[in-house]
Amino acid sequence: MQKILVVEDDLDIQELLKNFLQEVGYEIILANDGVEAVSIFTAAHFDLILLDVMLPKIDGFAVCELIRRQSQVPIIMLTALSGEEEQIRGLDLQVDDYITKPFSMPILVRKIAAVLRRSGGPEEDKHKTIDYQNLILDCDNYTAMIDGAAYELTQREFEVLKELLTNQGRILTRQNLLDKLWRYDFYGDERVVDTHIKNLRKKLGIDFIQTIRGVGYKIDKENQK
Numbered sequence: 001m002q003k004i005l006v007v008e009d010d011l012d013i014q015e016l017l018k019n020f021l022q023e024v025g026y027e028i029i030l031a032n033d034g035v036e037a038v039s040i041f042t043a044a045h046f047d048l049i050l051l052d053v054m055l056p057k058i059d060g061f062a063v064c065e066l067i068r069r070q071s072q073v074p075i076i077m078l079t080a081l082s083g084e085e086e087q088i089r090g091l092d093l094q095v096d097d098y099i100t101k102p103f104s105m106p107i108l109v110r111k112i113a114a115v116l117r118r119s120g121g122p123e124e125d126k127h128k129t130i131d132y133q134n135l136i137l138d139c140d141n142y143t144a145m146i147d148g149a150a151y152e153l154t155q156r157e158f159e160v161l162k163e164l165l166t167n168q169g170r171i172l173t174r175q176n177l178l179d180k181l182w183r184y185d186f187y188g189d190e191r192v193v194d195t196h197i198k199n200l201r202k203k204l205g206i207d208f209i210q211t212i213r214g215v216g217y218k219i220d221k222e223n224q225k
Contacts, residue, residue, distance in 0.1 A: 001025065001026065001027045002025075002026055002027065002047040002048070002116060003026070003027040003028075003029065003044075003045065003046050003047050004021060004026050004027070004028055004029070004046065004047065004048045004049070004050060004112070005029050005030075005031060005037065005040060005041060005046045005048075005049045005050070006018060006021070006028055006029070006030050006031070006049075006050045007031045007033075007034070007037040007049065007050065007051045007052055007055065007060065007063065008030075008031075008032075008050070008052045008078070009032055009033060009052065009054075009055055009056055010052075013052075013101075014030055014032075016105070017050065018030060020105050020109070021109070021112075024109055026112075029044070029046070032056070033055050033056040033057045033058075034055040034056070034057050034058035034059060034060065034062060034063045035057045035058060036057075037049075037051070037055075037063050038058075038063055038066050038067065041067055041071075041073075042070075046073055047073070047074070047116060047119070048073065048074045048075070048076065048112060048115060048116055048119070049067070049073060049074070049075045049076070050076050050078055050112075051063060051064060051075055051076065051077050051078065051095075052077075052078050052079060053077055053078075053079035053080075053086070053090075054079065054080065060077060060079065061089060061090070061093060064077070064090070064093045064094075064095060065093055068093060068094055072094075072142065072152050072153070072154055072155075074096045074115045074116065074118075074119050074154075074155055075094075075095045075096055076095065076096060076097040076098075076099060076111065076112065076115060077090045077095050077097070077098045077099065078099050078101060078103070079098070079099075079100060079101060080100065080101045088195060091192055091195040091196070091199075092195065092199070094154040094156075094157070094199065095154075096115050096118075096154060096155050096156050097111055097115060097156075099111065114182070115155065118155045118156075118159055118181075119142075119155050130162065130165045130166065132165055132168075132208070132219070132222055133208065133222065134146055134147050135204070135206065137158075137161060137162060137165060139162070142154075142155060142158045144158075144161070144204060146204055146205070146206070151203055151204055153200075153203070156181070156196055157196055157199055157200055157203070159181045160177060160181065160193070160196045160197065160200065161200055161209075163177060163180060163181060164209060164217060164218070164219045165219060167218075167219075168218075168219050168220065168221040168222065169218070169219075169220060169221040170218060171212050171215055171216050171217070171218045172216050172217055172218060173215055173216035174190040174191070174193040174194070174216055175190060176216065177193050177216070177217075178190055178193065193216075193217075197209060197211075197217060208220070
């Protein structure tokens with residue numbers, strides 16, 4: 001049974017999430033504030049975290065930052081803050097999804113399933129690597145190696161890079177990537193793709209992801225000049 005840490009200080013929402021997610025087969029552990037969330041996470045294994053932003057003691061952004069220092073566990077932020085600035089901040093902290101309140105429980109369940117599916121990866125992708133120039137993308141453990149140095153990626157970063165690498169020479173629009181990787185109706189700003197590309201470039205120090213102005217992104221085939 002997959003285990004989810006729900007970090008939410010509103011007891012009514014907390015109970016709703018717990019009951020609904022338990023009914024569909026997840027094991028649920030609850031945390032009431034940011035400090036408790038970090039303590040619980042450090043002491044146990046979780047498959048995913050549902051993280052509210054506006055928490056007592058330390059907020060969800062700080063919790064995310066602390067967790068990302070030690071783990072790439074999938075994180076979905078739940079928040080009443082719907083502004084672009086807050087969403088970009090969450091994405092910069094490498095959250096895997098950002099859901100604004102109020103939200104539909106059936107849609108939330110599908111989003112959780114989608115993130116966990118990406119986290120586990122389909123069987124045919126396991127124990128495979130994709131090589132490109134000095135980059136080796138490990139499809140088993142969601143890491144990238146450049147000149148022998150290993151870099152951990154979030155699931156979303158990994159999937160974006162993998163999709164570009166498996167479509168070398170083809171321009172992928174933002175909508176292409178959203179349709180392929182998000183796998184559900186996306187109601188946010190498609191520029192979230194730009195944020196993931198920016199994070200990949202910064203994290204890996206790579207320059208082979210080309211921006212096609214007004215269209216999207218591509219990686220040239222390796223044998224192209």
